[in-house]
Amino acid sequence: MNATVLIVDDDGDLLDLLSMNLIAEGYVVRTASSGAEALTTIGANKPDIVLLDIMLDDISGIKLAGKLKNSDDTAGIPIIMITAKDSETDIVIGYGVGADDYVTKPFSTKVLVAHMEAVLRRAYPDGGTLSNIISAGPLKIIYDLRRVLLNGTELELTAGEYNILTALVRASGKILSRDELKVALGRSEGLQKDRIIDVHIAALRKKLAAAKNIIKTVHGTGYRINR
Numbered sequence: 001m002n003a004t005v006l007i008v009d010d011d012g013d014l015l016d017l018l019s020m021n022l023i024a025e026g027y028v029v030r031t032a033s034s035g036a037e038a039l040t041t042i043g044a045n046k047p048d049i050v051l052l053d054i055m056l057d058d059i060s061g062i063k064l065a066g067k068l069k070n071s072d073d074t075a076g077i078p079i080i081m082i083t084a085k086d087s088e089t090d091i092v093i094g095y096g097v098g099a100d101d102y103v104t105k106p107f108s109t110k111v112l113v114a115h116m117e118a119v120l121r122r123a124y125p126d127g128g129t130l131s132n133i134i135s136a137g138p139l140k141i142i143y144d145l146r147r148v149l150l151n152g153t154e155l156e157l158t159a160g161e162y163n164i165l166t167a168l169v170r171a172s173g174k175i176l177s178r179d180e181l182k183v184a185l186g187r188s189e190g191l192q193k194d195r196i197i198d199v200h201i202a203a204l205r206k207k208l209a210a211a212k213n214i215i216k217t218v219h220g221t222g223y224r225i226n227r
Contacts, residue, residue: 003048003120004028004133004142008038008064009082010057018051021109023152027116028133028140035059039067042074045145049120051112052099054083054090062093069098078123080115082107136169136227137214155207160185164200168215168225177222197223 005027007018012033019029030047032038035058038050050068054061061081068074078100083090091102100119103112133142140149146162148155157165167176167184176184178197185196201223205212216226 003116004030004045005049005051005116006030006032006038006041006047007051008032008035008056008061009051009053010034010055011053018112019152022113025109025113026135028142028149029152035061035064038064042068042077046074046077048077048124049116050077050079051082051116052079054081054094062097065094065099066097076123078119080119134166134169136225138211139165139169139214141166141169150208150211157204157207158200160200161204161207164197165204165215168223171225173224173227175218175222175224181222 005022007015007022007029008031009015009018010033015031015033019031022029030041030045032041035056038052041047042050052061052065056064061083065079065081068077068079075098079098080101080103081094081099082103082105084105094102100123101115103115133140135141138151141147142149143166148157148162148165163184164181167181181197181200185200201215201217205215208214214226216224218224
């Protein structure tokens with residue numbers, strides 16, 4: 001699942017480690033180091049799932065989970081509690097406020113991902129409500145936010161570059177002609193110019209840097225994405 005996960009933990013080293021590992025597993029990752037930051041992040045863009053540490057400096061994870069689950073706007077977001085504690089009381093309280101699952105530190109990435117996938121399958125049985133994301137190699141495109149991530153790092157693209165890249169990724173390796181890509185550009189891009197697509201492709205490849213070869217030139221025909 002190409003889901004967006006918000007990791008809430010006041011341990012910076014753990015945030016970095018979890019982010020790196022979950023990006024490698026195909027997740028789009030956001031982080032928050034406090035309950036207040038988590039609420040702001042969720043208010044701006046809801047994640048598909050929250051990994052929530054039970055011990056935060058400003059508010060306990062249990063209180064934060066209860067706040068999220070008691071709001072109509074966020075009640076549907078699944079929450080996995082993460083904690084170093086493993087007492088029966090903590091587990092019961094966590095489930096009591098609406099947490100969907102519970103993982104105890106230390107844990108392996110494989111175990112965490114297994115829990116996340118199980119929770120996501122229950123929360124989104126048809127996958128239809130997950131963030132509108134497509135991917136190709138190290139690239140992820142989040143439609144509803146118009147964001148492009150390369151190995152987890154956001155790229156700054158022009159509207160034309162975004163439209164062309166999105167069209168290529170959506171084509172899933174199919175060759176798109178320059179005329180087809182001109183249509184994807186939209187009305188404001190000077191479609192009469194024969195080389196406008198080549199200019200955009202060159203700019204995209206420059207921004208993709210080491211991943212530039214993901215866009216393949218098919219001589220005499222057009223371009224395709226190398227998935």
